Amino acid sequence: MLKVQRPHNRLVGSNPKIGIRPTIDGRLGGVRESLEKQTMNMAKSAARFLRENVRHADGTRVECVIADRCIGGIAEAALCADKFAKEGVGVSLTVTPCWCYGSETMDMDPLMPKAVWGFNGTERPGAVYLAALSAGHNQKGLPIFNIYGRDVQDGGDQTIPADVQKMLLQFAKAGLAVATMRGKSYCSMGGTSMGIAGSIVDVSFFEAFLGMRVMFVDMVEFVRRIERGIYDPKEFAKAIKWVRENCREGIDPNDPKKQHTREQKDKEWEYCVKMAMIARDLMVGNEKLAALGFGEEALGNNSILAGFQGQRQWTDHLPNGDFLEAILNTSFDWNGIRQPYIVATENDSLNGACMLFSHLLTGSAQIFADVRTFWSADAVKRVTGHTLAGSAEAGILHLINSGPAALDGTGQQEIDGKPAIKPWWQVTPEDADKCLANTEWCNAVLEYFCGAGYSTRYRTRGGMPVTMSRLNIIKGLGPALQIAEGETVELPGDVHDALDKRTNETWPTTWFVPRCSGSGEFRDPYTVMNNWGANHGAFSYGHIGADLITLASMLRIPVYMHNVCETKVYRPSVWTAFGCDTRACTTLGPIYGKY
Numbered sequence: 001m002l003k004v005q006r007p008h009n010r011l012v013g014s015n016p017k018i019g020i021r022p023t024i025d026g027r028l029g030g031v032r033e034s035l036e037k038q039t040m041n042m043a044k045s046a047a048r049f050l051r052e053n054v055r056h057a058d059g060t061r062v063e064c065v066i067a068d069r070c071i072g073g074i075a076e077a078a079l080c081a082d083k084f085a086k087e088g089v090g091v092s093l094t095v096t097p098c099w100c101y102g103s104e105t106m107d108m109d110p111l112m113p114k115a116v117w118g119f120n121g122t123e124r125p126g127a128v129y130l131a132a133l134s135a136g137h138n139q140k141g142l143p144i145f146n147i148y149g150r151d152v153q154d155g156g157d158q159t160i161p162a163d164v165q166k167m168l169l170q171f172a173k174a175g176l177a178v179a180t181m182r183g184k185s186y187c188s189m190g191g192t193s194m195g196i197a198g199s200i201v202d203v204s205f206f207e208a209f210l211g212m213r214v215m216f217v218d219m220v221e222f223v224r225r226i227e228r229g230i231y232d233p234k235e236f237a238k239a240i241k242w243v244r245e246n247c248r249e250g251i252d253p254n255d256p257k258k259q260h261t262r263e264q265k266d267k268e269w270e271y272c273v274k275m276a277m278i279a280r281d282l283m284v285g286n287e288k289l290a291a292l293g294f295g296e297e298a299l300g301n302n303s304i305l306a307g308f309q310g311q312r313q314w315t316d317h318l319p320n321g322d323f324l325e326a327i328l329n330t331s332f333d334w335n336g337i338r339q340p341y342i343v344a345t346e347n348d349s350l351n352g353a354c355m356l357f358s359h360l361l362t363g364s365a366q367i368f369a370d371v372r373t374f375w376s377a378d379a380v381k382r383v384t385g386h387t388l389a390g391s392a393e394a395g396i397l398h399l400i401n402s403g404p405a406a407l408d409g410t411g412q413q414e415i416d417g418k419p420a421i422k423p424w425w426q427v428t429p430e431d432a433d434k435c436l437a438n439t440e441w442c443n444a445v446l447e448y449f450c451g452a453g454y455s456t457r458y459r460t461r462g463g464m465p466v467t468m469s470r471l472n473i474i475k476g477l478g479p480a481l482q483i484a485e486g487e488t489v490e491l492p493g494d495v496h497d498a499l500d501k502r503t504n505e506t507w508p509t510t511w512f513v514p515r516c517s518g519s520g521e522f523r524d525p526y527t528v529m530n531n532w533g534a535n536h537g538a539f540s541y542g543h544i545g546a547d548l549i550t551l552a553s554m555l556r557i558p559v560y561m562h563n564v565c566e567t568k569v570y571r572p573s574v575w576t577a578f579g580c581d582t583r584a585c586t587t588l589g590p591i592y593g594k595y
Contacts, residue, residue, distance in 0.1 A: 003336040010284050011474035012302045012338070015056050016090025017063045018172060020047050021080055021107060023100040024131070026072025029562065035098050035124070035161070038155070039070050042119060045158050046259045049165065052174050057363045058339050062176065065089050065338050074103045074474055081109065090179025091172065093101070093117065094133065097123035097155070100133040100426035107556045108142065108427035110210075111182070112590060113175035113554045114531025115145035117164065123155035124331045134573045137578035141588060143553075143572035145171050170570050174551040177360035180304070182211035187301050189346055190219040190309025192334045197473070198534060199309065208355045210353070210591035215301045216280055216549045226271065226279045229290045231296055232288040235335075239273050242334035250440025250457050253506055258446055265443070268319045268452045276333075278325035279308065280341055286458045305348035308453050311449075320444055320453030321345075322403035329355075331405035331424035339424050340365045340408075345401060349536050350471040351536040354481075358469065358540035363423035365408035369399035369510060371468075371537045372503060373527040383502075386495040395525040396489060398503065399424040399468075399539065403444070405433040405454035411461030412486065419461040419488075421541035440507035459500075462490025468512065472533040473566075478595055481552050483562040484528055484537075484544045486514035512539070515563050522563045531561060556590050558582040 007016050022043035025031050047064035054062040065087045067080040084092070092107045097119035107114055114137070118130025130148055137144040147168060149161045160168070186206050193199045206212040225231060252259050260268070281289065285300025308321040315321075327333050328341040342359055344352030345368050355366035376395045377388040387394065411419035412434035413427060422431065439455040470482045489511045491499070500509050514528045521531045545564035552559050553571040558581045571581070578584035589595070 002332055002432050003066065003237045005166050005336050005338040007055075007425055009056070009058050009060060011184060011304060013183055014088045015058070015060060015063075016176055017065050017088055018047075018091045018093060018176070019023070019048055019080075019084040019087070019089035021063055021092060021567050022067060022070045023094055023096045023105040024070035024072045025098050025100055028041075029155045032072060038097050039095075039259065041158055042097055043067070044162060044295055044354070046095050046117065046168065049160055049168065050172055052208045053169060054176070055363060055425075056176065057360045059363060059423070062172070067109070070106045071100075072103060077105055077107070081107070090182070091175035093168075093171070095119075096129055097121060097126040098129065100129045102129065102136040106133055106136055110142060112180050113171070113173045113300050115147055117147035117168070119153065120149040120151065120485060121153050121157070137575065138574040143574050143588065145570065146573045147171070163517070165554060167570060168295065170547060170550050174545055174554055175359050177357065177551050178554050180360055182354070184304035185213040185215050185301050186349060186352070187272065187303035187306035188214060188216045188347060188349065189282065189306060190280060190314065192349070192562045193309045193311050193346035196346055196348055196535070198348035198536065199307070199346055201307075202473055203348065204595055205473060208593045208595040209479060209557060211592045212304070213504045214391075215303065216514045219309060220299070221282070222275055222278050223318075225297070226274050230289065230292075230294050231274055231277050232292070233285060235288070238276065239277065239334040240270055243273055246436050247441050248436070248439070249505065250442040252443040254443060254446050260425055264452075269454070272318045272323035272454060275319070275415065276322060277305065277325050279324045279343065280328060282306070283341060301493045305342045307344035307349050307352050309347040311346060315449045315451050315453070318451040320403060320449045322444070322455045323441070325368070326404035326406060326456045329365055329368070329404075330435070331406070331408055331427045331450065333586075337427050337429070337432060339363075340406065342362070343365060344368060345404060346526060348511060348536050350473065351538050353471050354469040354538040355552055357548060358467070358538065358544060361544055361551065362540055362542065363425065364421045364541050365406040365424065367405050367510065367539050369405065369408040369537055369539065370535055371397060371532050372400045373398040374526050375499060376526065378501070380495070384495045384498045386492065390489075391487060392489045392511070393511050394516065397525055397529055398423040398499065399510040399512050399537065400507050402504070403453070404509060405440050407455055407456065407458070407462055409462050409508060409510065410435050410438045410458045412438050421464070437532055445492065445504065445506065455509045457506050458508050459496060460488050460508075462511070463486050464488040464541060465543050466512065466539045467548070468514070468537045468539040468540055469548055470532065470534055470537045477558070477582070480582075481548070481557050481559045482533055483559060484514040484522075485543045485545045485563055486512055489513050508537070517563065553581070553585070556585040556588050558585040
């Protein structure tokens with residue numbers, strides 16, 4: 001029975017906190033005094049709501065910091081900023097039920113995501129202050145999110161309406177994602193894989209837009225650590241035992257004359273397990289290495305995200321990275337149920353960034369996939385005799401990564417009795433057992449991977465709402481995001497096998513149908529496939545497209561293709577003036593410097 005690890009931050013640096021700024025009309029002599037209690041209670045109410053409903057991706061609950069006193073002018077704004085800096089605040093929320101002096105009370109930190117909740121009550125003009133403050137932020141180039149309830153509340157009402165709750169959560173989750181990435185690193189294990197554009201790691205993108213560093217580690221580091229024993233031998237013994245007991249081998253697709261012996265396969269398994277441990281240690285370090293005399297290696301690289309090149313220089317000679325990528329991205333391993341490590345196949349850093357965005361928003365495992373094939377209803381009928389129906393009647397997309405994907409992608413976890421991928425802290429030992437039982441580990445096709453290895457073979461359960469995303473870098477525009485909400489579908493076993501074997505039956509498959517509107521890029525599934533900007537995509541459980549759009553706006557990354565209902569789109573107030581997402585993002589530019 002796997003143990004469940006307690007939520008904790010495994011990276012260097014404290015988790016960012018949400019700062020609550022209660023602003024007030026600064027006029028003493030009756031006005032301010034009459035508002036102090038109501039204003040501070042509004043801040044306390046917001047803090048309580050956020051503490052109860054928001055977690056970091058590592059599973060810990062968010063902490064909120066409230067200014068020591070209401071902010072009525074520049075001096076008190078400075079006192080608040082000083083407290084926030086000392087307390088590690090990364091997200092700023094201003095709240096008020098009344099009129100305040102906008103430019104005197106505003107948050108001027110250019111790096112911190114900001115929102116203002118102006119209480120919608122007729123007794124005092126909190127909504128008027130919201131509009132004035134928003135205008136000040138827009139004029140100074142400091143984007144801010146407006147939070148304004150639809151219905152008028154009574155002056156003494158301390159409840160938070162449902163629509164305000166939704167905006168608070170959408171802002172807070174995205175803001176925390178921005179603040180969490182800042183100062184962390186992308187660990188590029190190897191270089192460019194097979195000329196894939198996303199694998200040409202753009203250091204300027206990570207620095208200017210995400211506030212991250214990039215650490216380049218040559219793949220020979222894996223050989224060095226394996227040959228010199230720079231890994232925890234006790235953990236390795238535990239890991240290989242667990243793998244042999246729980247990772248069921250599947251088919252060997254190779255010519256019997258070329259298949260490796262049992263002895264060779266066992267040694268390859270050992271190599272793959274060591275690779276997984278080393279990749280993790282490169283990301284976050286391992287204190288056990290210091291006791292073995294490897295103090296530098298024990299530190300790791302404070303990597304919130306990584307990618308492994310693999311093909312071809314590595315895989316033409318040594319076991320591929322499929323096991324390390326699959327198990328690290330999964331929400332459990334031999335050490336128990338734990339937060340997934342986000343690792344991109346083929347060092348596709350842009351797909352990795354999408355996985356990171358969605359993981360920070362949801363806390364769940366992310367699935368890396370090739371956007372491999374569009375199967376029309378006619379093509380499926382011709383090849384299998386089967387008629388696609390229901391949500392799949394206009395065709396399906398074959399998402400199948402070339403070897404690895406997180407085991408959570410089997411869909412064997414459930415929420416309310418339906419297939420799901422849970423936030424990792426909700427995953428149970430029984431969930432893990434089901435994921436393992438529905439995954440086979442197949443020998444690599446030696447024609448592709450001369451050094452062998454083991455890929456994950458599974459079929460994702462149908463009926464899961466999922467969101468696929470892809471970040472592309474476009475000359476003259478910069479980074480730009482695509483989003484497609486939809487659902488997984490399940491095909492009859494014989495139909496799945498017929499289609500799957502035309503590609504590679506040893507790899508993990510998800511049949512996906514994007515939600516289409518009949519027009520534009522979402523005219524039908526074929527059009528989505530035809531307009532997808534790269535060979536890869538990452539998908540996350542749930543329809544989180546609106547949250548991704550909010551996050552992208554904070555990062556100044558335009559979203560140029562999505563099927564999210566416009567009523568759910570939530571961006572800073574200044575976007576209205578620019579008229580389009582791309583113009584707003586390119587005009588304001590990246591948060592952390594020139595790109």
